[in-house]
Amino acid sequence: MASLVRSWIPLLILQSFLVAVAFGSKEAEQFSEALLLKPLPDRKVLAHFHFENRAPPSNSHGRHHHLFPKAISQLVQKFRVKEMELSFTQGRWNHEHWGGFDPLSSMNAKPVGVELWAVFDVPQSQVDTSWKNLTHALSGLFCASINFLESSTSYAAPTWGFGTNSDKLRYGSLPREAVCTENLTPWLKLLPCRDKDGISALMNRPSVYRGFYHSQRLHLSTVESGQEGLGSGIVLEQTLTVVLQPETTSVETNMQPSWSLSSLFGRKVVGSCVLAKSSNVYLQLEGRLGHESKNVDTEIEAHKLWKNADFDLSLKPDRVLRESSGLLFIFDIDKSSDSEPFDLGLNWKLPSKWSCQQAPLQASRFLMGSGNERGAIAILLKATESQEKLPGRELTDGRCTIKANIFQIFPWYIKVYYHTLQIFVDQQQKTDSEVLKKINVSPSTDKVSSGMLEMMLELPCEVKSAAISIEYDKGFLHIDEYPPDANQGFDIPSALISFPSHHASLDFQEELSKSPLLSSFKEKSLVRSYTEVLLVPLTTPDFSMPYNVITITCTIFALYFGSLLNVLRRRIGEEERFLKSQGKKTGGVKQLLLRLTAKIRGRPIEAPSSESPAAESSFLSTKLIFKIILIAGAAAAWQYFSTDK
Amino acid sequence: MLADDMACNARNEYPAQVFNNENHKLNLYGDNVEVDYRGYEVTVENFLRVLTGRHENAVPRSKRLLSDEGSHILLYMTGHGGDEFLKFQDAEELQSHDLADAVKQMKEKRRFKELMIMVDTCQAATLFNQLQSPDVLAIGSSLKGENSYSHHLDSDVGVSVVDRFTYYTLAFFERLNIYDNASLNSLFRSYDPKLLMSTAYYRTDLYQPHLAEVPVTNFFGSVMETLHTDSVYKAFSSKTSNNKINSEMPLNQLSEHDELQKANIQNDELKTEKQKCPYTQMRVDLHKKLEKLENVDTVVNLGIAVMLLVVMVSSSLL
Numbered sequence: 005m006a007s008l009v010r011s012w013i014p015l016l017i018l019q020s021f022l023v024a025v026a027f028g029s030k031e032a033e034q035f036s037e038a039l040l041l042k043p044l045p046d047r048k049v050l051a052h053f054h055f056e057n058r059a060p061p062s063n064s065h066g067r068h069h070h071l072f073p074k075a076i077s078q079l080v081q082k083f084r085v086k087e088m089e090l091s092f093t094q095g096r097w098n099h100e101h102w103g104g105f106d107p108l109s110s111m112n113a114k115p116v117g118v119e120l121w122a123v124f125d126v127p128q129s130q131v132d133t134s135w136k137n138l139t140h141a142l143s144g145l146f147c148a149s150i151n152f153l154e155s156s157t158s159y160a161a162p163t164w165g166f167g168t169n170s171d172k173l174r175y176g177s178l179p180r181e182a183v184c185t186e187n188l189t190p191w192l193k194l195l196p197c198r199d200k201d202g203i204s205a206l207m208n209r210p211s212v213y214r215g216f217y218h219s220q221r222l223h224l225s226t227v228e229s230g231q232e233g234l235g236s237g238i239v240l241e242q243t244l245t246v247v248l249q250p251e252t253t254s255v256e257t258n259m260q261p262s263w264s265l266s267s268l269f270g271r272k273v274v275g276s277c278v279l280a281k282s283s284n285v286y287l288q289l290e291g292r293l294g295h296e297s298k299n300v301d302t303e304i305e306a307h308k309l310w311k312n313a314d315f316d317l318s319l320k321p322d323r324v325l326r327e328s329s330g331l332l333f334i335f336d337i338d339k340s341s342d343s344e345p346f347d348l349g350l351n352w353k354l355p356s357k358w359s360c361q362q363a364p365l366q367a368s369r370f371l372m373g374s375g376n377e378r379g380a381i382a383i384l385l386k387a388t389e390s391q392e393k394l395p396g397r398e399l400t401d402g403r404c405t406i407k408a409n410i411f412q413i414f415p416w417y418i419k420v421y422y423h424t425l426q427i428f429v430d431q432q433q434k435t436d437s438e439v440l441k442k443i444n445v446s447p448s449t450d451k452v453s454s455g456m457l458e459m460m461l462e463l464p465c466e467v468k469s470a471a472i473s474i475e476y477d478k479g480f481l482h483i484d485e486y487p488p489d490a491n492q493g494f495d496i497p498s499a500l501i502s503f504p505s506h507h508a509s510l511d512f513q514e515e516l517s518k519s520p521l522l523s524s525f526k527e528k529s530l531v532r533s534y535t536e537v538l539l540v541p542l543t544t545p546d547f548s549m550p551y552n553v554i555t556i557t558c559t560i561f562a563l564y565f566g567s568l569l570n571v572l573r574r575r576i577g578e579e580e581r582f583l584k585s586q587g588k589k590t591g592g593v594k595q596l597l598l599r600l601t602a603k604i605r606g607r608p609i610e611a612p613s614s615e616s617p618a619a620e621s622s623f624l625s626t627k628l629i630f631k632i633i634l635i636a637g638a639a640a641a642w643q644y645f646s647t648d649k
Numbered sequence: 650m651l652a653d654d655m656a657c658n659a660r661n662e663y664p665a666q667v668f669n670n671e672n673h674k675l676n677l678y679g680d681n682v683e684v685d686y687r688g689y690e691v692t693v694e695n696f697l698r699v700l701t702g703r704h705e706n707a708v709p710r711s712k713r714l715l716s717d718e719g720s721h722i723l724l725y726m727t728g729h730g731g732d733e734f735l736k737f738q739d740a741e742e743l744q745s746h747d748l749a750d751a752v753k754q755m756k757e758k759r760r761f762k763e764l765m766i767m768v769d770t771c772q773a774a775t776l777f778n779q780l781q782s783p784d785v786l787a788i789g790s791s792l793k794g795e796n797s798y799s800h801h802l803d804s805d806v807g808v809s810v811v812d813r814f815t816y817y818t819l820a821f822f823e824r825l826n827i828y829d830n831a832s833l834n835s836l837f838r839s840y841d842p843k844l845l846m847s848t849a850y851y852r853t854d855l856y857q858p859h860l861a862e863v864p865v866t867n868f869f870g871s872v873m874e875t876l877h878t879d880s881v882y883k884a885f886s887s888k889t890s891n892n893k894i895n896s897e898m899p900l901n902q903l904s905e906h907d908e909l910q911k912a913n914i915q916n917d918e919l920k921t922e923k924q925k926c927p928y929t930q931m932r933v934d935l936h937k938k939l940e941k942l943e944n945v946d947t948v949v950n951l952g953i954a955v956m957l958l959v960v961m962v963s964s965s966l967l
Contacts, residue, residue: 144711
């Protein structure tokens with residue numbers, strides 16, 4: 005007994021040592037979830053779900069994951085993706101009311117439909133094949149028709165206009181793609197807790213899709229390990245941004261509506277995801293300038309922040325952070341459970357008004373011209389009120405300028421004439437060299453590739469409005485290339501306006517712990533905004549024409565050949581002629597025979613009347629007998645001669 | 650395959666919800682719905698590709714019908730149709746000849762064990778007129794010359810929510826509980842022509858088992874008989890086979906699709922039997938015997954000599 009124990013104790017020690025070594029040498033995978041709630045000035049509420057999953061660098065073979073979704077790591081490995089972003093959006097981000105300068109709107113205000121861009125780590129000749137296979141794999145993973153981006157007519161290769169400067173970047177957008185539960189479900193299945201636990205359990209599908217704007221985004225980037233022999237780590241960031249309108253019972257129109265999590269989503273948070281490293285809910289209020297007393301050490305002062313004359317929160321925040329433009333309340337939901345659900349509510353007591361900071365110029369795009377032959381596209385950039393207060397304005401040659409990058413894709417059937425590009429600043433036309441600093445044009449090829457335009461404008465800081473217009477001709481599609489609803493029109497994907505000299509970031513100076521959401525806000529991200537999608541009616545054929553043509557052609561053939569055959573073959577009065585011919589002379593051979601027999605007999609040619617049938621019958625019978633006798637004789641002779649030897 | 654996005658359509662008062670009844674009790678578009686082909690991808694070409702399995706290399710597995718010779722497949726089609734056709738997206742038609750050809754190809758490639766086709770359109774029974782492959786069961790909601798009607802209008806949503814045939818099919822299944830062993834016969838008998846306002850016609854001439862013995866869970870729902878084996882790769886004899894069995898492989902693969910249009914259920918065992926006709930058997934035996942001989946040449950020479958002898962004898966006798 006004792007010997008047995010002694011034999012396996014060292015084994016146990018060895019095992020635990022090995023296990024410790026194994027765990028100690030590798031970094032662990034990390035998952036964290038966060039929810040940011042923000043009331044918006046126009047009586048709506050923004051809910052931003054943020055999930056971050058990190059896989060550390062490890063050996064490329066034998067990669068085991070326990071938190072990170074295997075589908076994504078296989079995707080990255082197979083297609084050698086360095087960075088990728090896929091977003092599904094419905095609704096338009098209202099830049100005027102919801103802001104354009106904060107990191108949230110720069111990163112999450114996406115164009116309608118599906119947008120996909122990816123940077124690959126393969127040789128230049130294989131980038132297109134990798135893109136094609138990636139689109140197919142993503143379409144299977146997310147139940148969407150992303151595979152339509154595989155054809156070269158639907159994607160482009162931007163260079164500097166897009167923000168990421170790489171020649172292995174491909175960008176494609178499908179504005180007409182629907183977004184529904186079947187896209188959200190596989191997206192949620194990539195999370196360790198799916199939609200069963202934690203913050204993702206709040207996502208009640210009818211509530212999410214009832215919103216004014218909803219956008220689910222998946223961003224993955226690889227992190228080089230820098231060490232030899234180790235593969236790269238992957239950082240997967242999934243965000244869902246929803247703008248909802250809470251139901252209000254108050255009659256006053258200038259009061260903000262009070263809301264709570266259960267009134268917005270119909271559910272409460274019952275516990276955090278146990279696999280998450282951190283699980284927080286943030287409430288951000290803008291426009292609350294911290295002009296109150298600076299020291300929040302006293303209990304009363306701290307209490308006043310979240311329960312005061314203007315509003316009060318239903319739960320006590322764990323921490324409060326301040327920033328130059330607002331307050332951030334942090335709630336930790338680890339302590340919540342089934343018995344104590346977390347239901348944060350905000351109750352407004354007095355009417356409040358504030359405004360969100362906007363991008364320096366607000367962009368909108370529209371079509372000009374009429375008819376089915378040609379038209380023009382115009383982009384209008386208007387200065388917003390917050391223009392003067394923005395940092396990051398540059399001084400070039402002593403003048404203050406704002407730099408704006410414009411990136412557009414044109415499908416091949418919108419044949420753009422790049423020489424007709426006109427730029428107007430404050431309603432005065434400017435020559436290109438004054439305002440246009442850099443331009444990159446990739447003209448389209450009919451049915452092969454789409455056109456791309458990237459330009460950088462340098463506008464004076466005091467500009468009130470700027471407009472860019474460009475003319476195009478409408479192309480013709482082959483009848484097979486028309487979609488089933490061709491008369492609705494065809495889409496031109498959104499243009500991207502970005503401001504390279506402006507960077508949006510939210511820095512909460514008192515932030516101590518590493519919260520992924522806040523650290524992503526802290527990074528300086530490019531201020532960007534997307535314009536509207538344009539709907540262009542093209543000339544569509546009458547799709548019933550092939551059927552009509554076939555019917556008419558067949559009718560004409562039938563009439564022609566029918567009448568021709570009738571004319572050639574049909575004889576009118578054929579019946580009467582036949583009956584008449586019975587009484588007339590028999591023609592041809594019969595007459596000849598009659599003549600011969602008459603000559604042999606020596607009788608004169610008789611008229612072919614009733615006599616001839618009688619004569620014929622007797623004549624025939626003798627002839628028959630003669631024939632029989634002849635044949636019998638021949639047979640007998642043959643028999644005699646053949647048997648005789 | 651859903652051609653239009655109904656649940657999240659901007660006109661839908663109840664986003665992400667599709668009801669089959671005015672009382673809004675049952676949301677058919679649940680949380681786990683999976684739609685593989687939607688929008689412009691729903692074409693006759695893609696449909697036939699899915700059935701026959703002829704996809705491009707890049708098409709992912711979730712968009713393929715991964716069935717084999719033990720699968721039970723349910724194919725449910727609804728929409729507008731007519732005499733021997735079904736309309737796709739208002740621009741294309743699927744003809745009964747195309748469908749019969751695809752099913753024939755599937756049978757050749759052994760892509761199903763049993764196939765059930767359910768069609769809910771006007772003159773639905775004409776769509777499977779041309780079917781000839783065995784092990785196919787088909788039911789349509791109306792005969793030639795009859796229309797299929799919708800059941801009722803939902804004034805909240807503004808459209809008719811369900812067709813009659815589908816409504817009564819769903820009502821039949823809602824009445825069952827988990828322990829009922831309802832058969833296909835009871836399902837097919839439950840359609841009342843007066844309520845449907847059309848005759849639900851079904852075709853069983855290509856289907857061998859009696860409908861009263863076939864449980865509905867063979868096609869609807871994923872209920873499988875799983876056989877536990879100790880070792881994975883050892884072949885074992887089946888209890889129901891009478892013929893000589895060369896190799897068997899138990900298949901216990903679970904299906905995960907839960908769509909409205911397709912359900913793919915795999916059966917328990919796969920049997921491969923090699924039963925040849927007597928003529929080929931004889932030839933094979935002869936071949937084997939010949940192979941066993943050491944010197945074939947002497948046999949052949951002997952045979953020729955014997956033949957010559959026979960010819961000479963017969964000619965001299967004559």
